[in-house]
Amino acid sequence: MSASENVAIPATIPQAVPVRRGMPAWQVALVVLGGLVVAIAPAFVLESFPLFQLTMAVIMGLAVLGLNMVTGFNGQISLGHGAFFALGAYATAILMSHLDWSFWATLPVSAAVCGLVGYGIGFPALRLGGLYLALTTFSLAVAVPQILKHKSIEDWTGGVQGLFLVKPDAPAWMPGGLSADQWMYFVAIGVSGVCFLLCWNLIRGRIGRALMATRDHPTAAEAMGMDTATLKTRAFAVSAMVTGIAGSLSAVAVEFVAPDSFSLMVSITLFVGMVVGGVASILGSLFGGLFVLFVPNIAEAISKAAPGVIYGILLIAFLFILPDGFAGLLRRIAARLRGRG
């Protein structure tokens, strides 16, 4: 179909394409360099608490990215990603505090555990369409603190008291004597950066298109020869893995894990972050992370209950007014600017 259109109106098609693809190499380099400067500068500009907050925002952004992989791109609604966040955090905390592993060594283990569990949960999820999956994962999120507190695993999890751990110090080869907070920030943006790149790569390729096709029209996708069941379970695994890595990062950044910090609210926060940042948007996940970290802080100044209320109002407002979130808003602004220029 498009081929015949190409023949019929050859002048219009080539015009539209080069605008995006034809960015010269020096421009790409400039954007990348600018991005790096923006990413690195805060470590040397900010005081330690704001820097910690920014670290957490990046980590939350990564967790939202995980949720986005399965809910945004694959259309399986999960309200229970707090469970994977908790799993990752606990995997790292247990390995670090009981077995004295270094943080870096715990990352692959935590990723593997979360990926496996996510894969396992992906199977019942296959049978549950839309609302039912949301419902099941919702109950998973509610049950998480209880499971973590249970007596049979208390020796490992530390029960209600939780576990304390210590941030890794900056390695000796790093110049300039970085503080632990600065180093933690670099670890967070480094790990998140790699995950964002990998996810972006996954989404823009064949698998990403298959995931979205499965979301948009499962029957058609199947008819085209896609193995939708495999795609869905693997999407769940990848998603759980990414969110679990974010959980690991948060455990060391906060230096503490406890059952009550993984309540239903974590899962809801991730969901809000995804909707506000932009459903099915890689970059939007980062906006989502910034949003869920900084907005509640501002709102908390008003009242203890205010963050929840403001979350709720903004969530509904976004769904009504900007269903594609911040990322969609930026995209629209960019499109308008390009159209004018």
Next chain:
Amino acid sequence: MDGFAHQIIAGIATGGIYASVALALVMIYQATHHVNFAQGEMATLSTFIAWSMVEAGIPYWLAFLGTVVVSFIIGVLVERLLMRPVQNAPVLTHVGVFIGLLLIVGNMTGWIFGYTTKVFPSPFASSGPLMGGLVSAHELGSTAVTLVVLILVFLFFRYTSLGLAMRAAAYNPRSARLVGIRVGWMLALGWGLAAAIGAVAGMMVAPVVFLDPTMMTGILLYAFAGALIGGIDNPLGAVIGGFAVGVLENLAGAYVVGTELKLTVALAIIIGVLVVRPSGLLGRVVTSRV
């Protein structure tokens, strides 16, 4: 053995509460094909409204009636203002609105009424334990209330023209509209009824668990499980399922997993039912054309 009997009867009593919340969930599902995640929070808000009426000196049953009416209006308003604009949006949007509603209602309740636990009165005089100490008057009374509500719902759907119209609107909106049923209002009515039933459930549960803004979270989960066991589209099934879950929860709590994992039991039931028999015991098996 006596202990076992007691566990079962106590299970039936708590099951009555799950049954009424499950009934509210099924109401909304029947009318709109939605599962309202905010049902628990809405019921809690209703209970707080009842509490402030009782505190203000209004007699219990008058406050009860007033709360049911106010909750009905809240339910209708929520449907009109929040659900209607996104009627044709994808499921993700609906889930988002439910979660937003849960956050707003839950936190507003805490904001207005505070987070301290309050004692909620029971309308059933505590004349000492009944049936050989197996049940309290309140347990018996709340179970009776649940059954009365169930019968009312059944009669409403089965024998009134409004009930018939609501069923038609849910079953086949297009044909219903063609014969002159105002489908939009039927949905709003469904939400209103569900909110009213939720309010009754809240007022029945509050004397047992004490009143605080988060009292319904666990109960909502059990109600989900109950509704799923019975079949999400069948009111009678929801009530049976609710009772069954109450008994199961009590038995599992007493003999298998202990009280710390009660919510996990609900999770296991939900997953089990959805995987093994998604339509529930009494639900219709739905096949869809592609």
